Amino acid sequence: MDWDKLRIFHAVAQAGSFTRAGEILHLSQSAVSRQISALEESLNVSLFHRHARGLLLTEQGELLFDTARDVSAKLAMTEARLMDAHEKPSGELRVTATVGLGANWLTPRIREFIELYPGITVNLILADRELDLGMREADIAIRMRAPQQPDLIQRKLMAINHHVYASPEYLKKHGTPTRIEDLLDSSLITYGDEAPANLSNVNWLARELSKIGRIKEPIFKVNNVNGLLLAVQSGLGIAGLPDYIVHGHTNVVRILPEVGGPTFDSYYVYPEELRKSKRVNIFRDFLIRKVAEYAF
Template identity: 65%
Template sequence: MDWDKLRIFHAVAEAGSFTHAGEVLNLSQSAVSRQISALEESLKVSLFHRHARGLILTEQGELLFRTAHDVFAKLAMAEAMLADTKDKPRGELRVTTTVSFGMLWLTPRIKEFSDLYPDIRVHLILDDDELDLGMREADIAIRFRAPVQADLVQRRLVQVTNHLYAAPTYLKRFGAPKNIDDLDNHAILAYGAAVPQPLADVNWLLAKATDPQRPRKPVFTVNNIYALMLAVESGLGIAALPDYVARGNTKLTQVLPDSAGPTFDTYFVYPEELRDTKRIAVFRDFMLRKVAEWGF
């Protein structure tokens, strides 16, 4: 099987079209199409169903794609491990975490890491859905729950706490709540999506109503913590926010500081086969140092 054709097939399967794959590979659409046709002819099977809106893998194509994806992932890992044999940590480092944590806490600290390790190129992938580390969609994940896969190394990173926050403009207009029951008389903002454990209590504020049988109804919901913070900043209402989102934000004021929400642990996670790579080790140590300095 021709490696060049297999590489092009893998890119086409991921992109879903000859045109997009060509842009990734710096080849023309016609050149990509010819290579795929030649691969299909040599294998004597059809790898794609061709439609006006794109390409769909056939059953045989799915089989080849899974195998090719595994091969290229192992090659990428071998390349990374070879790079780690040099004296200084170097190479690509793909880190994934949630949108809010990545935007508000992690990104502002990447420059310091890059200054310390200029030969490591960090690619930060922000996604509230968990990427598959086993399939090498990322090298490191900072997750808000313990991983369940047995082949992942995990290190407890920090415990996150939630408190109530409002904008000074809201408090000036409506006053500050005097106790948790007084929140029945205020506009409550909430996270508006189904979330997995242990984040399922993210809307604990709604359940803490005077009458437990009649939970509070939010005036606004949004399925992103960063957007929820912006809504609070605008003066729309009061919301429970993780402290890493709100601490140091002069546009927010903590209310009812004795009323903290549930706490949950975050984890630094990476595949077992990357355990001894220098890039992983220096980034892990950097993160542990930064969370200790910040004082979660």
């Protein structure tokens, strides 16, 4: 069997559609469909049930998928071991993280990592959706919740805390709140309706205030934590922000320190087949050291 066709078959079976597999493989939907049809013709079996809701594996397709999955995992593991066989770690390390954490906390620390390990190239993929590590969309993920897949290794990285923030300019103009009740008449900035689904209780400040009394309509909504930070920095209003994102910004101050939002753990996640990868383990240990240097 043609391995290239098997590779495409494996991607389609994982994704459940030609279109989604094409996006992952950087191929057109028609090219993916042609490869699957050619594979089915060469094997003289149907591998998928095609219907309006997507693709389902046939019994023969399930049998082939089990083998293709095992081969893909072993090839990925072998590739990692070959690249790690050098005396010094080298090669590309694809890391995915949320836009907020990746841009504001992780990116400023990448220079030090590369200076320590110049043979490793970091490819950082910022996305608030969770990339599929099983489909090799990335090697490592830093996630805001524990993964559900049993074949992923997880290591707690750090706790994410939230507090209330405003800019000195806003406080000079409107006064500094001394009680949470003072926020009922303030200009609130919140996440919009399309807030990241993988983050729970993102609009915690508005919910806490609604328990106390009637709050005004938020002055501004945005579906990204970077947007929240920039809006607060501009003096537009007050927002609940994760503590990591304000680190290093002098024009944002914490107010009402006794008022805290949700706390949840973030995780360093990677596939089982990369357990022995030097690059994966070196990057993990580096991030753990960086977390220890800064109290969130």
